[in-house]
Amino acid sequence: MNQNVINFFNKIQNIDRRYIYIVVALSIIIPLLIPFNSPTYVTKPTADIYKKVDSFAFDENKAVLLSFTHDASTMPELFPMEVAVLRHCFERNIKVFTICWLPAAAPLVDYALNTAKEDYDVQSGVDYCNFGFKPWAIQLPIMLGMGDDIAKAVETDSQGRKVENLEIMKNIKNYDDMNLVIDFAGSSSAISWITYARARFGANIAAGVTAVMVADNYPYLQTGQLMGMFRGLKGAAEYEKLVDVFAAYESEDYPNGRPYSNEIIKETNVPITGDTIPYKYKKARIGMNAQSVAHIMMIFFILLGNIGYFITRNKG
Amino acid sequence: MFETISNFIAAFLTLSIFSFLYKDNPFYKFAEALLVGVSMGYAIPLVYESVFIPYVYTPIFLSHKFIIIIPALLGSLYIFRFSKNLGWLSRYPIVFGMSIIGMSIPMSINSYVLVQMRSAMLPIDGINSALIFIGTVTILLYFFFSKAHKGIYGKVTNVGIWFMMIGFGASFGYTVMARVSLLIGRIQFLLGDWLGLVK
Incomplete structure (x- = not known):
């Protein structure tokens, strides 16, 4: 040599x-x-969450709960997912609740809601509701209590209003109505939802996790205990594309977004250069x-x- | 104006933390200590406002639910962790907490054990399920230490090692992806929110 x-x-x-x-x-x-x-290929675990969320579109009797179990250290991966899901809900008139279990997550919930709602005419207590920070110590009674009566389990929202008096609670009683929980975390905290909300009440659980935690959560995806999973920044990118292609799509035939289609998502590449899509939705x-x-x-x-x-x- | 100042402070602290990549220095130490202090300073009043007021003060003093005094006193025994002589008192709230865990055992067995076992016992109907079957069996055999890993048995357990190595590799790949994502997030902040170079 x-x-x-x-x-x-x-x-x-x-x-x-x-x-x-x-x-x-x-x-x-x-x-x-x-x-x-560059092309973004949408994988099944992300598409499954999209389809489930979208099945609640324009349905007053259904809602999604977003559980924030992380602080700012995992924000680069989880925040785009949260904004994308909130945008999907606001685009398709889906009732959405948010809750967090860590003190440091409380401002992140506000930040995500404020970022997503800027472009939509949505109102707190009507279209969405932030249950706010609830201490980790009472997570178990809240998770189980939501199976009977959400308003009794949570009592007040982040603004101190009685949850039972809010307009958004009309037709929303328990996990039968709020039938999808998406837990965003840099840990395996979705397992708590699987153990209590799914095993006992049959709620659909999905997870948005940092890439580090994907391997830990795969067994629950494989068994169907998780109906879908966002896997790190890639999962966020996939959901951003799905929202652009379907939920935010506007035409004469589909003035409020179009239904999911495997063929369309395979064939469509959404250009991210240029100013057509705001930076926050393609981050x-x-x-x-x-x-x-x-x-x-x-x-x-x-x-x-x-x-x-x-x-x-x-x-x- | 406020946003500009807050972005500048955040950028300064980000760069202070990054400076550790060159070598340890006072800027890094300052940013690290500040993070710990701010986190605690933020959490204490938030917990006071979101936990103590609605779950202790309001029920006892405004709603006169005096039964709440018992768990409140039990919880306050945690403070004795700091006492050498009375530290044993802090074990009582821990014991109470452990008893609650017993309640979750049936549901945990379902989620952690039964459902996992059921999904591992499904008919082999494709490459994926065949791989899962081979992987599960060979790894379980690898962790069976009552028989020496020699001969044919040793070769089978070697297959288990290969499966684990691939699993660790995939896990490490995801870890690298996560760390790069964090760096991307910070650089997006520096280039976008702070310098305004990307919009």
Whole structure:
């Protein structure tokens, strides 16, 4: 083997890790500054959640509960999911409730609601309701209590109003009506919902989790205990696309969005460059551009490092 | 104006944390300590407002539900964790909490064990279910330590090791994806909200 090649790999083996940091940072910064249209393939776990949420469209007797079990540290992955689901609900006139179990999650719920409702004529207590922060210690009685009477279990919303008096509660009594709970977390907290709300009351449970937690949650997806799952930033990007293609679609035939179709989602690529879609509704998809470049970069480094390792080891 | 100032502070703190990648420094330590302090400072009044007032103060002093005094006193025994002599008192609320866990055992067995077992016993009707079957059996055999992993048995358990390695690899891949996503989120903030370069 050429001595120059061996010297090169010797240098690579001992390179200062901070150069790697710079390259990884650039591989993320450049795609964010110069976004490009890469295809977003929608997977079944995400599509299943979309279809379930969409089945409640324009139905006054159904509602979705979004449970926020995370703080700001996992926001980059979970926040785009939350905004996308809220946007879907507001587009399709679906009643939506929010609740959080960590003190640090309370402002994130407000932030998500404020971000999504900017473009819609929706009203708190009528179209959506934030139950606010409820302490973790009383999660169990609330989860079980919602199976009988949501208004009794939660009592007041984030603004201190009696939940039972709110207009949104009309025709919404328990999990039979609020038949989908989506838990957003950087942990396996969806298991609590599976254990109490699903096992006892048959509620549909879905999870929006950070990529780290995907492997932990897969067994519950495989058994059907989770009816769907958002898997990290990729899941958020998929849902953003679904909302653009179906819920936010407008035409003469479909003035309020169109129904889900496997054929349409396969054939449609939504361009994310340009100003047609606000940045907040394509944040995950632009992020996935950077994610792809960063992954290619890392694969390259792993291959380079391994080749160098074997060459220098054999020579050593 | 407020947004500009708050974005500037957030950007300064983000860069302070990132500066650790170069080497440990006072800016990093300051940002780290500030995070802990602010988190606690934020949580204490929120918990007071959202827990103590609606679940303790209002029921006892306004609604006169005096029965609430008993769990309130029980809960306040936690404070004795800080006392060397009276620390044993803090075990009572813990014991009460543990007794509640007993209530969830039947439902947990259903979710964690029965449903998982049922889904592992379905007929093998495709490649995925065949892989799950082989993986489950070989990994279970690998963790059976009453027989030496030699000969044919050792080869079978090796298949289990391969399945686990692939599982760990997938898990690690997802972990890398998650960490990169966090970096993307921060850079989106720096480039967008702070510098206004992406909209």
